[in-house]
Amino acid sequence: GDSVTQMEGPVTLSEEAFLTINCTYTATGYPSLFWYVQYPGEGLQLLLKATKADDKGSNKGFEATYRKETTSFHLEKGSVQVSDSAVYFCALSERSPGYNKLIFGAGTRLAVHP
Amino acid sequence: DTAVSQTPKYLVTQMGNDKSIKCEQNLGHDTMYWYKQDSKKFLKIMFSYNNKELIINETVPNRFSPKSPDKAHLNLHINSLELGDSAVYFCASSQVSGGQGNIQYFGAGTRLSVL
Numbered sequence: 345g346d347s348v349t350q351m352e353g354p355v356t357l358s359e360e361a362f363l364t365i366n367c368t369y370t371a372t373g374y375p376s377l378f379w380y381v382q383y384p385g386e387g388l389q390l391l392l393k394a395t396k397a398d399d400k401g402s403n404k405g406f407e408a409t410y411r412k413e414t415t416s417f418h419l420e421k422g423s424v425q426v427s428d429s430a431v432y433f434c435a436l437s438e439r440s441p442g443y444n445k446l447i448f449g450a451g452t453r454l455a456v457h458p
Numbered sequence: 459d460t461a462v463s464q465t466p467k468y469l470v471t472q473m474g475n476d477k478s479i480k481c482e483q484n485l486g487h488d489t490m491y492w493y494k495q496d497s498k499k500f501l502k503i504m505f506s507y508n509n510k511e512l513i514i515n516e517t518v519p520n521r522f523s524p525k526s527p528d529k530a531h532l533n534l535h536i537n538s539l540e541l542g543d544s545a546v547y548f549c550a551s552s553q554v555s556g557g558q559g560n561i562q563y564f565g566a567g568t569r570l571s572v573l
Binding site: 380388433 | 491501548564
């Protein structure tokens with residue numbers, strides 16, 4: 345079945361450092377890809393998405409490019425802030441007529457220190 | 459207004475009890491979901507309803523019974539609670555028909571602790 349693999353955390357960075365969180369996927373067909381973020385004590389929020397190969401999703405300084413040839417969707421940010429500390433989930437959407445199902449990676453915890 | 463709201467936020471109970479978690483969405487979406495997040499933060503889908511019809515049921519014990527009285531509500535009832543049911547349960551919704559189906563919106567979660 346379809347699956348998503350993320351780099352294990354935690355990732356600990358100093359403020360203004362460059363962030364990369366790796367994500368690769370296995371899927372039949374052409375899924376949409378997502379990054380969700382979960383701040384402490386909260387639910388998941390959509391951070392960005394891409395629906396087809398070579399699409400770049402971006403939001404709040406984060407970006408990720410849908411790479412079909414490497415089946416990857418790595419998350420990057422040029423300069424992280426303390427407020428970016430959260431758990432980041434990569435996900436793909438497995439879609440069939442009448443429903444769609446999100447398959448999540450294991451999540452990567454990011455801790456940013458001043 | 460909260461788009462997807464769950465109640466209660468915290469639920470502490472004894473083994474063997476029966477409990478329910480409620481979810482409501484005011485986004486007008488046609489599909490709702492329940493996910494379970496374990497202690498290691500791993501998220502897995504449990505159920506999905508489209509227009510009140512069960513369409514996804516992912517090898518969940520039959521002690522878990524979802525009920526959807528209308529498109530805006532999806533409740534989760536759990537019978538004979540076990541220690542392994544302790545987790546955070548998330549409700550989500552999306553609009554599947556009309557081409558917007560890929561984005562799911564999540565509630566804040568219900569943390570269930572079974573003692």
